[in-house]
Every structure is written in structure tokens, then in C-alpha cells.
């Protein structure tokens with residue numbers, strides 16, 4: 001598959017997800033403001049991918065700073081960090097990655113400015129490489145939970161497209177498939193931005209993993225008919241008590257899974273676990289443009305002009321609805337996370 005995000009010839013190159021599945025196009029960002037715009041406009045999306053992209057954005061910005069002393073260099077890089085951090089509020093991976101870049105900046109004060117710039121680039125590239133490795137480790141642990149012949153429901157896109165590669169929830173599915181298990185995936189279309197229809201269906205079809213697309217309101221009926229054996233989703237932020245913020249609609253899937261006695265798993269790396277946020281109630285939820293709800297792709301209206309709209313991009317699934325959280329360190333109950341990741 002085309003890489004979701006990479007550093008190439010001095011630029012941040014992104015597979016433009018706003019154009020998928022119709023057009024496979026690489027967006028080349030040559031300055032950090034273009035990177036921030038791409039994050040805000042969902043050209044790159046998914047918590048880990050946003051973090052990796054922001055880190056590369058910081059490096060790109062830092063490389064363009066012309067300063068004669070380290071203090072002015074650090075000040076300029078700090079402003080670049082602030083600009084990138086103001087793009088999306090919910091996915092904690094964004095802030096985690098930017099904090100890591102700031103730590104690298106602080107650790108580079110004894111270096112010359114060109115060496116510090118290279119150190120920042122190396123750090124961003126390390127974050128990218130690590131993200132793929134974390135997804136693969138997560139996949140290995142999670143694949144044990146999927147038995148041959150089972151059907152897995154997933155919501156939104158928590159795949160290679162949402163990470164630097166391989167995916168979290170789809171990484172688990174991909175690993176089970178690579179182990180030779182015959183599995184089926186049910187992809188919720190994921191209104192309003194259709195990450196399930198546009199991205200998950202596309203990504204799984206690229207890898208020839210059997211996928212069936214449904215609208216979000218079909219999941220309950222399928223569960224009642226015994227057609228879904230487990231659910232695996234990703235996460236944008238996991239609070240210390242194990243509550244999980246993820247794409248709007250995830251909570252409904254979790255409630256349905258509970259009602260039908262179906263295991264509900266969340267797959268996420270350590271960078272998604274935010275122990276500073278005590279419960280899901282403290283997680284900031286992004287509100288997005290009403291046009292996402294009133295139209296398809298901003299151009300085909302599906303609601304009367306001027307209608308009042310509520311468009312939260314994420315919801316919170318309480319820990320008690322989550323069977324387990326799949327991480328790169330193993331599979332844990334939500335209540336065990338705080339101790340394991342302290």
C-alpha cells in the first residue's frame with residue numbers, strides 16, 4: 001500500500017485521505033503550515049498518524065528556521081509546535097508527539113543549530129518507525145483473540161491509513177489474516193465523514209481481506225442474528241480509568257455488543273493512553289463543521305439549508321463496556337491500564 005505518511009526529499013508526503021477511495025494522490029507539504037492544514041482538514045487522520053505527521057511537521061518547520069542563536073531557534077520551534085497542536089483537540093497522540101519533539105529540542109541545546117535541526121528530524125523519523133513496530137506488536141497480541149472462521153466488526157478506520165502503517169484495530173485483523181485464519185470483516189460506514197466506507201473498505205480490499213460494508217444502523221440487527229463474533233476498534237484517547245474516546249458511533253457499537261454478549265476490544269499504543277486525564281468526562285471532544293452532516297463531501301446536500309446541526313467527531317465509551325484493551329505490551333482489562341502504563 002502507498003505509505004500514509006513519509007519524509008521524502010525534504011518534505012512531508014501524505015496520502016491524501018480526503019480524496020480516497022476515488023483518487024490516490026500524494027500531498028507534498030513543504031512547510032509546517034501546510035502540514036497543520038492537512039491535519040485539520042482530515043487529509044491525514046487517525047490518532048497515531050496525526051502524531052507522526054505533527055512530529056514530521058515540527059521537524060520540517062525547524063529546518064526552515066533561520067536563527068543565529070539557540071534561544072531564538074528554540075522560540076521559533078516552540079511557536080511551530082503551538083501551531084501544530086492547535087489543529088485537533090481529541091487525539092492525545094498529537095500532543096504526545098509534539099511533547100516528545102519539545103523534549104528533543106531541550107536535549108539539543110549544546111548542539112549547533114544545524115545539528116539540532118537534524119536531531120529533530122531523526123526524532124520524528126524514529127516516531128514514525130516506532131509507530132509501525134508498535135502496531136505490529138499490538139497485532140500479534142490481538143490476533144490471539146480472533147478465532148478461525150469468525151466475523152469482526154470495526155468502526156471508523158483504525159488501519160494502516162490511521163497510523164504510520166499496519167494499523168491498530170485493523171493491525172489486529174491483519175495479523176489474524178496473516179496467521180492464515182479465515183476471517184470476515186464488517187465495516188461500519190461511519191457517518192458523517194465515512195471513514196469506514198471510504199477508507200477501511202478500501203484498505204482491506206487492497207490487502208484482499210474479506211470485508212462487507214454496512215451502514216452504522218445495521219450493526220444491531222447483524223449482532224442479533226449472530227453474524228458478528230467480536231468488535232475491535234481504535235482509540236483517540238484512553239483516560240486513566242479506562243474510558244475510551246473514539247470516532248462518534250463507537251459508544252453505540254459498544255452498547256450493542258454488551259446487549260448481545262459480544263466481546264468489545266479497543267486496540268491502541270501507549271501514546272494513546274493519557275494517564276493525566278482521569279476519566280472520559282475530561283476528554284475534549286472536537287466539534288466539526290455542520291457541512292459534514294448536512295452534505296456528502298461538502299457538495300451534495302442531504303438536509304435542508306439552515307437546519308441546526310450537532311456534530312461531535314468523537315464519543316466516549318465507558319470502561320465497563322470494554323472487554324479488554326489491546327496494546328503493544330499485551331491485552332489488559334481497562335482497570336489494569338493505569339498500573340501497566342504508569
Ligand SMILES: CSC[C@@H](O)[C@@H](O)C(=O)COP(=O)(O)O
Nearest residue numbers: 045046047156158162234235247
Ligand atoms: C488508529 S486510529 C484510532 C482513531 O483515531 C480512529 O478510530 C478515529 O476515531 C479517527 O478519527 P478521525 O476523525 O478520522 O481522525
